[in-house]
Each structure stands twice: as structure tokens, then as C-alpha cells.
Amino acid sequence: xxxxxxxxxxxxxxxxxxxxxxxxxxxxxxxGHANLEGVENCTKCHSVGNKVLRDKCLECHKEIKASIASxxxxxxxxxxxxxxxxxxxxxxxxxxxxxxxxxxxxxxxTDMGFELKGVHxxxxxxxxxxxxxxxxxxxxxKTSTYMGLSSACLNCHSDFHQGKLSANCASCHNFNSFKxxxxxxxxxxxxxxxxxxxxxxxxxxxxxxxEIINAKPAQRFKGLQFESCTPCHKDKHENKFGSxxxxxxxxxxxxxxKNISSFNxxxxxxxxxxxxxTVACKLCHKTESMTDPLKHDKCSxxxxxxxxxxxxxxxxxxxxxxxxxxxxxxxxxxxxxxxxKLKFKLEGAHMATTCMECHRKQKDWKFAKMPVNCVECxxxxxxxxxxxxxxPSENCTLCHTVTSWKSVTFDHEKTGFKLEGTHAKxxxxxxxxxxxxxxxxxxxxxxxxxxxxxxxxxxxxGQFAENSKTECLKCHGFTTWKDSKFVHTSSRFKLEGAHxxxxxxxxxxxxxxxKGTYIKYKFKSIDCNSCHS
Amino acid sequence: MKGFPHKISLVLYNVIILFTFxxxxxxxxxxxxxxxxxxxxxxxxxxxxxKPTGFIGHGLGIIGTLFIVFGLFGYMARxxxxxxARVGLLKHWLEWHIFICTLGFIMVLFHTTFxxxxxxxxxxxxxxxxxxSGVIGRFIYIQIPxxxxxxxxxxxxxxxxxxxxxxxxxxKYGIRFSEVKTSKFSEIRMKLIAAKVPHKEFRKVRYLIxxxxxxxxxxxxxxxxxxxxxxxxxxxxxxxxxxxxxxxIHVALALYLGYSWILFK
Numbered sequence: 023x024x025x026x027x028x029x030x031x032x033x034x035x036x037x038x039x040x041x042x043x044x045x046x047x048x049x050x051x052x053x054g055h056a057n058l059e060g061v062e063n064c065t066k067c068h069s070v071g072n073k074v075l076r077d078k079c080l081e082c083h084k085e086i087k088a089s090i091a092s093x094x095x096x097x098x099x100x101x102x103x104x105x106x107x108x109x110x111x112x113x114x115x116x117x118x119x120x121x122x123x124x125x126x127x128x129x130x131x132t133d134m135g136f137e138l139k140g141v142h143x144x145x146x147x148x149x150x151x152x153x154x155x156x157x158x159x160x161x162x163x164k165t166s167t168y169m170g171l172s173s174a175c176l177n178c179h180s181d182f183h184q185g186k187l188s189a190n191c192a193s194c195h196n197f198n199s200f201k202x203x204x205x206x207x208x209x210x211x212x213x214x215x216x217x218x219x220x221x222x223x224x225x226x227x228x229x230x231x232x233e234i235i236n237a238k239p240a241q242r243f244k245g246l247q248f249e250s251c252t253p254c255h256k257d258k259h260e261n262k263f264g265s266x267x268x269x270x271x272x273x274x275x276x277x278x279x280k281n282i283s284s285f286n287x288x289x290x291x292x293x294x295x296x297x298x299x300t301v302a303c304k305l306c307h308k309t310e311s312m313t314d315p316l317k318h319d320k321c322s323x324x325x326x327x328x329x330x331x332x333x334x335x336x337x338x339x340x341x342x343x344x345x346x347x348x349x350x351x352x353x354x355x356x357x358x359x360x361x362x363k364l365k366f367k368l369e370g371a372h373m374a375t376t377c378m379e380c381h382r383k384q385k386d387w388k389f390a391k392m393p394v395n396c397v398e399c400x401x402x403x404x405x406x407x408x409x410x411x412x413x414p415s416e417n418c419t420l421c422h423t424v425t426s427w428k429s430v431t432f433d434h435e436k437t438g439f440k441l442e443g444t445h446a447k448x449x450x451x452x453x454x455x456x457x458x459x460x461x462x463x464x465x466x467x468x469x470x471x472x473x474x475x476x477x478x479x480x481x482x483x484g485q486f487a488e489n490s491k492t493e494c495l496k497c498h499g500f501t502t503w504k505d506s507k508f509v510h511t512s513s514r515f516k517l518e519g520a521h522x523x524x525x526x527x528x529x530x531x532x533x534x535x536x537k538g539t540y541i542k543y544k545f546k547s548i549d550c551n552s553c554h555s
Numbered sequence: 556m557k558g559f560p561h562k563i564s565l566v567l568y569n570v571i572i573l574f575t576f577x578x579x580x581x582x583x584x585x586x587x588x589x590x591x592x593x594x595x596x597x598x599x600x601x602x603x604x605x606k607p608t609g610f611i612g613h614g615l616g617i618i619g620t621l622f623i624v625f626g627l628f629g630y631m632a633r634x635x636x637x638x639x640a641r642v643g644l645l646k647h648w649l650e651w652h653i654f655i656c657t658l659g660f661i662m663v664l665f666h667t668t669f670x671x672x673x674x675x676x677x678x679x680x681x682x683x684x685x686x687x688s689g690v691i692g693r694f695i696y697i698q699i700p701x702x703x704x705x706x707x708x709x710x711x712x713x714x715x716x717x718x719x720x721x722x723x724x725x726x727k728y729g730i731r732f733s734e735v736k737t738s739k740f741s742e743i744r745m746k747l748i749a750a751k752v753p754h755k756e757f758r759k760v761r762y763l764i765x766x767x768x769x770x771x772x773x774x775x776x777x778x779x780x781x782x783x784x785x786x787x788x789x790x791x792x793x794x795x796x797x798x799x800x801x802x803x804i805h806v807a808l809a810l811y812l813g814y815s816w817i818l819f820k
Contacts (some may be wrong), residue, residue, distance in 0.1 A: 116592030
């Protein structure tokens, strides 16, 4: 029995030890050390009687030993100091155990010779520390290492500029973005195109645009057209002012205009004529910038409506240039012909009347709702003197014309006293305007007798009066006083014989007596001796 | 050690085992529950104390091992070496063996930090088998009647023991075990009442019948238990030896590589 137990024990022990000889370690090694698995390899890491020593690790990890010796890199830092490797890189924790464990929050990357700034600080370590970017062939195959990475930008980043600019991206770009680079150390002013004014604030990409160069997107730096502004800037004036923008503009601003005195405004859409030539620029260009667009298609864009909408039709006023010119607002191109198309046509004397006579009777001009009746402008001097039946509604035009007040077209026959002969040739005033007793001319249209004597003086001192009334028309006509219808044969004394050849004055002599001076026609006696002695 | 002091020592054994186990669980649960692989344990503040080479972890391993070695060889010496044959009762040595080895097992278990891998783990699993087989062995052990010193009784001695019981039952209460072994106690009670046995004695009668019943069953199983016990030895001892061999290798290697805890400094 005891022999059986002994044999069984021996067998089991033997099998156990032999079968698991290769697994004598307290746990599997991580991938990086997997090749050291096996009891024959224990002392490659473990020192006899001395656990695991730092030097033992560095025997294999020569790159770290070199890094420490050269006092460069993390393992040469104060933080690591002379710590045993096992403090950070513990083993026998399984094949998938990460030997390298970095506390991203506390790890001081700056000590590694490369400060993590901007986007770099946000990236995962392995975004950079990967075989693809490892330049040192000693580290290339070590997938778990963080070493072997160069601090050169192009080590990780592709050269967008295809070797045409510095390999040190940081000389232009910041660490937050490749966009909006801030060029440091490069003086653009030493190129043929000095960066002046607002160009200083423009992103490089605005001018050095990304194009496909060598089948790859890249910025163009050579062959840019910069002699004139228009290759980059759109000519808003559509070549109205030529292609040299600098004549008027500077790099400071397109809105700041220089050489204003020599600026030819006529090339703009608004030609300066008449009074506009003498107006100060700022009177129209009131905003800060001279280039701010101004409405100029209508005068009312700048000018206030002096007439306060007087001419508005359906709420829309015609533009000033409808009547005025650029020369002056005092002048007008509103012609008589245009006036004649209105309700009140300008005729006769009205044509010779200045506008203001009618339209500016007071301080302000007035055009709308103008009167058309004469008496609304002209004073009716006949009011109370002429019977309404001859001047109904105070209508002047029944007698007068627009040519002249003196030109009267009244049909006098309507009064029952037809104007004939010399009467018809007389001006109205001859009969109707007379000086009164105090020498003032007063008019009279009413109450005038049709008798000749009411107007005419009886030069015959009543010689022909019959019943105290002299009937002039018995002898005289209307043409002239000298024309006489008198026939001597109808008188008491018929002219016969030698009497026929005698002049009237021989018999009818001028007489002066108490009646006055007159020619005597009527005699008391027609006897011969009354004339002949 | 008899009677009360013995009972005290048994209680103390259990208390110590339970206290040790619970203390270690309470103290290190947050660490031991973490996966054995990966970085979580490394980041735990108790890692340096509780890891197998840590101050506590390594100490548990060394002390636990010493306990097991001492418990094993002590018991074996008492059992097999004549010079120790009279030192204490074998039964008490077994109890002590179980106690000290269980305590050692718990300490070694926590020394491993429940990381079972490599040849060392075979040692541990051997230890587990030894421990579990010890529990089973203890069960088989008590099935074999023994003398007060712990010596196995022969079948004859057991049958004599049974006869003594049977005689006592008959003389005092007029009952034969063979008559009542299949009866219900209510029937026995009727007989006892008829025989005018005082009620106070009923309990004693019941105890004697049960004891004899157990004894009879043990006699019936004795052969089988003897065989089982022999087989159990084949299981318990070889694994104990495997465990010891690996333990020796493990300890030797650890010392060779410089892991000597606080010793040899």
C-alpha cells in the first residue's frame, strides 16, 4: 500500500512539474515581453537574489539607456529619476496588459522636448505615437513604444506646400488650426508685393488660393498676378474709371478715396453739371465713406420738395427736373407752351407777365389751385360803375381781352347809343372818364344822356336852339363837325346869284358879345342892308 | 486536554479560522475582487501591500506555508513516529492538524490573491484538493469507531461495545435492541410504561437505542469505510506531497530571485 502511494505521488509530481515547467511564472508576460516567457528566461529580467533591477531592464532597452545617458526624454526626467522600471512597467499581468500606462493629465510632455499646444494637447497619444510616424528604424517595429518620434512637423503632417515653404510649419501656423496661419519670420514686404494697409489682415488663403498642383491640393505662391488690383478684386466700377484702382483707392480701404480733387465725377453714373459742380462733396456724400452708394436717379433723392407736394398726382410728385434745370432752382424750363396746355392758357399780356406776378403774390410760391377768373387776380375797377347787365359775374372778358385793358370789344349799341363816325374811333375814357370838379378822373357809365350837349359844348351859343334844345344832328353828322348837312336854301335867306360865290365868313362873321365869341348864323333881319351898306 | 478545555480549544480554532478569513476579506475585498489581469489591481492603493510579494501578501504566503508544513509534519510525526506516540491524543492532534492546515490554506489562498496560473497554481489546486479531501476524510474518519486515544477499533471491539450497550439496555429497561431497532419510539414507550420504567429514564433509553443504532450502522459500513479511507489516503497524501513539492520549488525560486519578504535582509 505504501509503495502504491509513493509511486502514485512520484508519478503525479513528475507529470505535474514536467507539464507545467514552462509556466512557472506567476502570470503571463505582456506582448512586448512574450518572447521572454519560459523558466529558462527568468534570469533575463530577474537578478539572482535581487528581484528585478533597473540595470537588467536597461541591458535590453538600450534606447532608453541611451536616452537616460544623454539626459533626454522622459526616462531622463526628474519625475522618473532612478525609479525601478517595475514601478511603472509591472509584469506578469497577462498578455494584453499595457506595460506603458501614461497619466495623460499629469504627464509633462514638455520635458520630452515637445510641448503639446493647441490641438496637439487634445489628441490621443497614439494619434501621433504610431509606427506610421516613427522615423527611427529602431522603434518602427515596436508598436507599443512612445519613442522614436521626431519633433519635426513634417514627421506627422504632410507638406501641404509641397516643399515651397519652410519645413517648420510653426513658423507660420499656430497649433490650433492650420487655417489662418500667422506668418512669423517671413517678411512679405521683401517680395515684389508688399503687404500694406488692409492686406495685412487678409488671410493668406484669400490670395494664395488652394489649387490642384501636381495632382494634389496646394496653395499657389508663384505666378500670382499682382501688378494690378483686379486679378484679386472685382472692379465694381466695371472699368468706368480704368483699371488702376490706386488712382483713387489705397490699401487702407476701398472706401477711403484719395486724390478727390482730381476725381472725375462725370465717370460715375451721375454727371456733375450746373450748380452741382460748385457743391461741396460732403453736401451730398454725407456718410463717412465717400463710396457709400447714393441714390441719384431723382432730384428728390437729395433735394427736399420745396413745393411740398403741390404737384403730386395720386400722391406722387414729379421730379424737380420736370420744371427746373441744374443751373438754378430759380430758373424753370416750364414753357409758355406747357402752361398753355393747362386750364389757364397764357395769352396776350399774360405771356409777358413774369411767373411770380401770379404765382408768388406772397412770400411763398403757389402753383396749385390757381384762380382762373380775371377778378381773382385783377381788381374790378368798374364795380359800382357799370350796370351788372353789361358785366354779369364781373366777367371782364365781355369787354376786355387779354391783350390789353385798353382793347375793348364792347358792343356799344347794346346801350342804345351806337357809336358811329368819330365816336367809334374814340377811346372809352373819352366819354366815360372825366375829371371831376377837383381834377380827379372819375369814371361814369351810368346816367349819361344821349344828347350831344351832354358831352359836346354848343359852339353856336344856342343860336339853333329850339325850345332851349339844340339839335346838332340837324346840321352835323358823326364823322366831323365840319361836315354839315345844312342846306342854305332851306333857310329864310336863299343863296342865289352872287351870294353863291361869297364865302360863308363874309356874311357869318365872328361876333363877340355878352354871349361870348362865336360865329353868328342867325340874324334878326335878312334884309340886304343888314349886310350891305 | 479533556472536557471543557478541549471544547474551548475547538471553539478557539474555529474562531481563529473565521476571524482570519473575515479579516482578510474585510481588509482586502476591494482589491481581491478586481480582475487578476489588467491594470485595475495595480492602481489599487492596497496593491503594494496585498500583492503576492507585498508585505502582507508575502507574509501570508510564508506564514501560511509554515502553518501547513508545521501542521502536516507535526501530525505525521505524532502519527508515525514512536517517540511522539504518547504526546497528546491523536484525536486532538488531528483537530489541531485540521485547524492549522485550514488556517494555512486560507492564508496561502489570500497570498495567491486568487490568481491561479502556472505551476504554482497546481500547488495551490493540490492544496485545495488536500483541503477538500481533508474535509471528506474527516467525515470518513468519524465513521470508523476509535479508542479514546484515536486508535481504530477492531470489529470485535466495536461489537463488544455494542454488546455492552445492549446489555445495559436489557438490564436496566428490559429491552433488547434487536426487538426495538425497527420500532417507532412510541411503541417502545408503551413497552417502557408496561415495564414501569420512570419517565425520567425515557431519554436515556432513547439515547442508548440511537447510539446502538449508529454503532450497528457503523459496523455495517466499517468495511466500506475502511476501503474508502484507504482510497482517501491515496488522494489526500499524494496531493499533499505534490503541494509540498511545488511549494518547495516555489519558495526556492522566490528566494533564489530575491523575494525573501522581511527575512534575510
